[in-house]
Amino acid sequence: MRHSPVVLYAAIGGFVCGIGTYTLWPVSLPTILYVALLALIAALVYRRSREQSLLLVTVFLFGAVIGLLRTDAEAEHLRTPALEAQSGRAVTIEGTVAREPDERESMTQLYVKTESALVLVRTEPYEQYHYGDRVSATGQLEQPEAFETEFGRVFDYAGYLKARGVTQVLSFADVKILSTTDNVLSIARLYDVKNLLSDSIERYIPAPEAALGLGLLLGEKRALGDELEEMFRRTGIIHIVVLSGYNVMLVVTFIMFLFSFFLPLRGRVVFGLVAIAAFAIIVGLSATVLRASLMAGLLLLAQATGRVYLVTRALFLAGVLMLLWQPYLLVYDIGFQLSFLATLGLILLAPAIEKRLSAVPRWFGARGFLTATIAAQIAVSPLLLYQIGQFSVLAVLVNVLVLPMVPLSMLLTFSTGLVGLVFPSAAAVLGLAAQLSLWYIITAAQYFGSLSFAAFVVPAFPFVLVPLGYLLVALAWYKLERTSLDPLAYWTIEEVEAQSETKTSVPQSETLAATPIFFR
Structure with a gap:
């Protein structure tokens, strides 16, 4: 039975509002119980009237109660009077x-x-x-x-x-x-493997290229140095160093590619889920990595169970799971906020943008990278300007120039570190190739970042302008698409009717470039 998308998103909206309300204005338990009572009354009235608006109010209130209770439990857990x-x-x-x-x-x-x-x-x-x-x-x-x-x-x-x-x-x-x-089964052993690989990479790739390679592969940016890190910020490519969803997508795709040579689908899914969990732990379980890993895991489960993977549902499901785990991410973790917005922008905005970039060639994925960069920039800009205050003028250009080199750089860096543990002479050759690819990225960041107009500071402004900015984005998107909110019309994973004569209607934005989008 298909669930109404409006009901689903009313529940999610209530859950998010409950968390946000308690985080900003902590409420007492009697207040939460009062909201629960209102939800119960609304449910009883709905049973008699079958009024759809009452159903929405009911699920919204129940969602809010869950959000309030979860945040209250976390607040109590964090209280340490002693x-x-x-x-x-x-x-x-x-x-x-x-x-x-x-x-x-x-x-x-x-x-x-x-x-x-x-x-x-x-x-x-x-x-x-x-x-x-x-x-x-x-x-x-x-x-x-x-x-x-x-x-x-x-x-x-x-x-x-x-x-x-x-x-x-x-x-x-x-x-x-x-x-x-x-303990050989301790998570500490995963960190030992990480340190072993890091040492091997630094042995065969010189600085600062080694620092960038470690950032791309393992999310370590501390060795970049303040000056080079600032260049990456000014050019809008710092996300590749702090391990964005794009990096996670590349790693998981490579892992699944290796497993495809000697494991059946079910085996690939099982070992793939284990590999995703291990990688997420190794690189630190940041909000971006956790969101991308959850969405990757949902994709693997969809493949294993013969279900259609719908990226918007996976995004919201991943977000709900993360907030159940740590509700304070919603208000206090900008990484969670930007990661969610960027992915939503890729899902909703990318199709409309790509239609208007038909003149851009597809060589080396140029159109895809340009589309993704513009969509993500539009989606995160209002919040990013409010929270950070720096706008990168050249972000779109530099991302298009740099992103195609990232997969090759990551592969060469990983290969250098791995081979270096066994064949030093071969690692020296691979290290040279890795150094050249990483040098290209660093040179692009340094050249464009050194330009006086590369970035500028935006004066502080009131928060009310943030939702206003997103309202303008939504209106512009609606005008371009001239459609209803079809991308929100289905649940996360739907069963495939193998012999059905009628095909399930799936919005284009749900399936367009699904593999790269869901990791971003």
């Missing part, structure tokens, strides 16, 4: 390093899981720490505070950490390793 009482004092905590250490030039950041909380520990960058280490840390306990960025925006650092499960920071900490993990 630690909060010690804020501003020197304390000693003991726990386990729960995430891969974030090593920087000036410090190392450790996410330490104690019995009651997850604490961000900042210490000097001289000692080597690993996931799973049992540590003792002594330092100044602080609550994170907002600060102003170089572009005049206020960055809510406390909210940013809250979306990562952290409410307390231990600064200037003296950290001692109490014990290490030797």
